Amino acid sequence: MAAVEQTRPKAPLIYNPKVRSIAYQAVLCAVIVFLVWSAIYNAAENLARAKIASGFGFWENTAGFDISQTLIEYQATSTYGRAFWVGLINTLLVAGLGIVFATILGFVIGIARLSTNWLLARLAGFYVETIRNIPLLLQLLFWYNAVLKALPGTRESLAIPGGGFLNNRGLFLPQPVFEPAARFALIALVVGIVAAIGYRAWARRRQMQTGQQAPVLWVSLGLVIALPLAVLALSGFPISFSYPEAGRFNMRGGFEVLPEFMALLFGLVIYTAAFIAEVVRAGIRSVSKGQTEAAYSLGLRPGPTLRLVVIPQAMRVIIPPLTSQYLNLTKNSTLAVAIGYPDLVQIFAGTVLNQTGQAVEVIVITMAVYLTISLVTSALMNLYNRRMALVER
Amino acid sequence: MSDIATTTDAKLMAGPAFVRTKPVAPLPPPLTEAGAIGWMRKNLFSSPLNIALTILSILLIVWIVPPLAKFLVIDAVWSGAGRADCLASPTHPEMGACWAYVIDKISFFTYGFYPIDGRWRVDVFFVLLALGVVWMAWLDAPRRDLGVAYFFVIMPIASLILLLGWPLIGLSKVPTTSWGGVLVTVVVSAVGIVFSLPIGIALALGRRSHMPAVRLFSVIFIEFVRGVPLITVLFMASVMLPLFVPDTWSPDKLLRALVGVSLFASAYMAEVVRAGLAAIPKGQYEAAMAVGFGYWKMMRLIILPQALKITIPNIVNTTIGLFKDTTLVFIVGIFDFLMTVEAGRSDPNWITPVTGPTGYVFAAIFYLIFCYGMSRYARFVEARLAAGDRH
Numbered sequence: 001m002a003a004v005e006q007t008r009p010k011a012p013l014i015y016n017p018k019v020r021s022i023a024y025q026a027v028l029c030a031v032i033v034f035l036v037w038s039a040i041y042n043a044a045e046n047l048a049r050a051k052i053a054s055g056f057g058f059w060e061n062t063a064g065f066d067i068s069q070t071l072i073e074y075q076a077t078s079t080y081g082r083a084f085w086v087g088l089i090n091t092l093l094v095a096g097l098g099i100v101f102a103t104i105l106g107f108v109i110g111i112a113r114l115s116t117n118w119l120l121a122r123l124a125g126f127y128v129e130t131i132r133n134i135p136l137l138l139q140l141l142f143w144y145n146a147v148l149k150a151l152p153g154t155r156e157s158l159a160i161p162g163g164g165f166l167n168n169r170g171l172f173l174p175q176p177v178f179e180p181a182a183r184f185a186l187i188a189l190v191v192g193i194v195a196a197i198g199y200r201a202w203a204r205r206r207q208m209q210t211g212q213q214a215p216v217l218w219v220s221l222g223l224v225i226a227l228p229l230a231v232l233a234l235s236g237f238p239i240s241f242s243y244p245e246a247g248r249f250n251m252r253g254g255f256e257v258l259p260e261f262m263a264l265l266f267g268l269v270i271y272t273a274a275f276i277a278e279v280v281r282a283g284i285r286s287v288s289k290g291q292t293e294a295a296y297s298l299g300l301r302p303g304p305t306l307r308l309v310v311i312p313q314a315m316r317v318i319i320p321p322l323t324s325q326y327l328n329l330t331k332n333s334t335l336a337v338a339i340g341y342p343d344l345v346q347i348f349a350g351t352v353l354n355q356t357g358q359a360v361e362v363i364v365i366t367m368a369v370y371l372t373i374s375l376v377t378s379a380l381m382n383l384y385n386r387r388m389a390l391v392e393r
Numbered sequence: 394m395s396d397i398a399t400t401t402d403a404k405l406m407a408g409p410a411f412v413r414t415k416p417v418a419p420l421p422p423p424l425t426e427a428g429a430i431g432w433m434r435k436n437l438f439s440s441p442l443n444i445a446l447t448i449l450s451i452l453l454i455v456w457i458v459p460p461l462a463k464f465l466v467i468d469a470v471w472s473g474a475g476r477a478d479c480l481a482s483p484t485h486p487e488m489g490a491c492w493a494y495v496i497d498k499i500s501f502f503t504y505g506f507y508p509i510d511g512r513w514r515v516d517v518f519f520v521l522l523a524l525g526v527v528w529m530a531w532l533d534a535p536r537r538d539l540g541v542a543y544f545f546v547i548m549p550i551a552s553l554i555l556l557l558g559w560p561l562i563g564l565s566k567v568p569t570t571s572w573g574g575v576l577v578t579v580v581v582s583a584v585g586i587v588f589s590l591p592i593g594i595a596l597a598l599g600r601r602s603h604m605p606a607v608r609l610f611s612v613i614f615i616e617f618v619r620g621v622p623l624i625t626v627l628f629m630a631s632v633m634l635p636l637f638v639p640d641t642w643s644p645d646k647l648l649r650a651l652v653g654v655s656l657f658a659s660a661y662m663a664e665v666v667r668a669g670l671a672a673i674p675k676g677q678y679e680a681a682m683a684v685g686f687g688y689w690k691m692m693r694l695i696i697l698p699q700a701l702k703i704t705i706p707n708i709v710n711t712t713i714g715l716f717k718d719t720t721l722v723f724i725v726g727i728f729d730f731l732m733t734v735e736a737g738r739s740d741p742n743w744i745t746p747v748t749g750p751t752g753y754v755f756a757a758i759f760y761l762i763f764c765y766g767m768s769r770y771a772r773f774v775e776a777r778l779a780a781g782d783r784h
Binding site for chain 2: 115117120130135145150331335366
């Protein structure tokens, strides 16, 4: 045996798959190392020539610019680090609200597209096909420049029932002012929510054991809404409203919603809802017709059939692409920079970058934020998918 | 009993009075079940909820369509020389869309600041591109292998020479700063496709490779790019790229944006192609290896042709996304179609309250036609592939 192996001509090393694979990978690593090294080398040289500082020391420097919408305390004398947090919170605000409204609108339109009502289904289809095929940036510019900025000025503000005003400087709403006694209502709200969750758990357990159903929806609504309202009435409505008033040039008082914010929210909601509608439609259609027919033959009416049979099964198909739509919405909120809403990109990758000139650090931080959001969301998604995966029997 | 029998017999003797030779024609269905009325009862008014929904839909249509028609057609101005024609006047109190402005500006929207005597070059480029697109999109076209070579090699080089200019053959140089409008939008999309498809295929193969270093690199690249917004990639390309290359290179502004868009689209293309590769049964790989094919031969002749074919609809959908995303180059200061529309809005010759909306509607129609066309094409290919599977 040994003699035979020795006499066999040895194949050149280059035809050995292992050697080849190692060689390919070595070449790839060398190329990447060279690219990274030359990028760092050039960047260091270019920055030194332009006399731009490097490192993250700028984080503590005074920003020196104002921001039109700040949810946390911020002045022009605050640091760049503070400005970063203001921008991040503004991004999360518009993304969070956008996700809520886009989900509602998307589900409504997705279900409307499957309606047996011909006209409604056609209308929903028309909405989806039109909105999906027009770039979001164009829609944002339209909402901002052609709709909101074209509204009448302060003096001819459109009055909104309830004491609000809408003009080309934004939406002005009455702002609730809480007096100390209002904290009882807040406590009642928290108690109500906790009680509603507890009641729901109890009702579910009882239904599992005895089959008796409990009016979960009505009791929960009562606990969450009526209880705080009752406490509020008992304590003599300790809430007053600060109403906006039209000044000579601008509005005074009240709660101000920037037109940039409204335009961005409108645009994101309307655009993303079209995609969510398609996701919902595909999800519902993935539930076979036999499921609906079986539910009907058991005597369920169309409403409970949808709620108890179709939607729970459709959710399994809907949730993964829905999450990616949420991520898209969050990423698309960066288009705020085009209409001047102070989000993370506008403040940080825009103003801060221009003032400090530290492109590398600023862009790296900005990308890291979005990357973190995406990776955390996909990690949660994988967890969910593992839990929801069909258990084969 | 017998009485009846005799009468019957007597009748039979006389022969049958009437024998039906044809079946009775069915009665027409009730008026409410057939025709337009039946259809409406079934599809619009089948239940109280449906009636309410129908009324709601009609109200919605009445609320949206007539004002839109009034703005776009009835009150619109179709010809004029300047802003005076598009301002509300006593004879024309309600002003609609100012199409005169679009007609006046159409060459600006198409070519940007491209020199007027060189615009035929842009037209030739459009024709070359259209030829390539038709060759690639027509599934039964002759010599599609040549088409691939044309689309990915010959056309890009020819277009580059044509658009940038080459004084040696008599084409004067045109800097990219004077490109604009639809030209830039089309260039960015075309470059995005031409580069992202090959890079995407390479990344997808890399992600399925057995070599850990290659796989790791592909995964990091794809997940990183898909995790960040396009704007940050464009910002990176426009402010960081010049730092990363030697000072003397100073890449052109448009080129930076093109690099950003291509890298971004590659990551998405890679995931689309990966899905196609994953759909190819293992037997195909094993059969290819059994006849002695190496990795590249197996991929080129067996796997990729099948994988790419089933991926066409998704590739087209990614292309639609890319086409819409090209508008974002506007944010890093490139004069694309949307930017020319924005710029035209504040042209002192045409500045009126209706100029802005008219420009946006025009741009919306432009994008709508192209994107809708592409999505119809994707659906057509999907249907054709599905029909092929039925055999």
